[in-house]
Amino acid sequence: MKKLVFIFLSVFLPLFVIAQQNEVLFSQANEAYNKGDYAKSAELYEAIVKTGNVSANLYFNLANSYYKQQKVGPSIYNYEKALALAPNNNDILTNYTFAKNMRIDKIDVLPQGFLSEVYTKLVNLWSVDTWAWLSVVLVFIFAICFVVFYRAVSSQQRKMFFAGWTFSLLLSIFSVLFAFLTASNKVNNRFGVVYVGEIKVQSEPNLRSEKLFTLHEGTKVQLLEEVDSWKKIKLTDGKTGWLPKKQVKEL
Known part of the structure; x- marks a missing residue:
């Protein structure tokens, strides 16, 4: 028992301490940002990033700090990191647009074919984790519909739940496929x-x-x-x- 307690403390106590320290740093960084000390807020946010305890909100705040200092490279970089974790966040997308307007280079984009454009939008629609969680939810719905289908009495209920478990199964397969495609796209691109x-x-x-x-x-x-x-x-x-x-x- 003592050995288990020692292992537990040696593994989880440092994580708890780091989490507490990061909360303090995050609060101090927010305070510095609100006071207009953007260099200090960026320094504090970067200290949290180095611990590996990152989030879309952290990268977003860090990008904003660099944007306020007119540091184009770091602001673009951190907006990109934030969008990788929260690709549909309107606040991040809006501020990222402002940051991109500071860039000197205006580079054209080669036109894509229709199928290529649809594929790109789908693999960039959600993160790998979101696709994975969606597939889990759909499998759960499939299991419920499948069980209820075999217990249903009327033919109308059986038809409805047959359609339900078939549709949820197909969608779950689709979600798993795009989770793999999204992960592959990140690795290869x-x-x-x-x-x-x-x-x-x-x-x-x-x-x-x-x-x-x-x-x-x-x-x-x-x-x-x-x-x-x-x-x-x-x-x-x-x-x-x-x-x-x-x-x-x-x-």
Whole structure:
């Protein structure tokens, strides 16, 4: 029993202490933000991020602190992190739009085909966790309908619950499928944000190669591959090139 108590305290007590400390830091950060001390609030929010106890609200507040300081790269980066956890949050989407207007680079987006556009919207509709929870709820509904179907007396009830468990089963399969597709999309489509004021994009992963174009702080890029200290990037207009990896922060 003493050993179990010791294990419990050694595992959960530090987590409890960290949680309590983070609550204090979050309160102090909010207070600093409300007083207009945005540098201090950003510092305190970043301290919480380092503990790994993150949330959409934390990233949102941190992004707002950087936005108030006109720091385009960090604000864009943290709005993106917030949206990854809460993709349909209107407050985050609105403030993110304001932050994107501070960017210098205006990059066109290549048009997508209809099916490709629908697929992209679906995999970005919800997070993996949301798709997973939806599938759990639908399986629960399926189980209820399935049981009631076999206990129903009238043919009308049997038809109704047959349709219910069939529909919920199909939707649960659909939800599981898109949970996997969303997870796969995140793994295979890596993105980053340019974190320096201005940087030249090279044709090859070295400074001797041709300079293709210039990017500025806050521009979001797709990360294709990495060679030594360089990352190959792709823009929404299809252009590709190489950047020093320390100049772009991966999301």
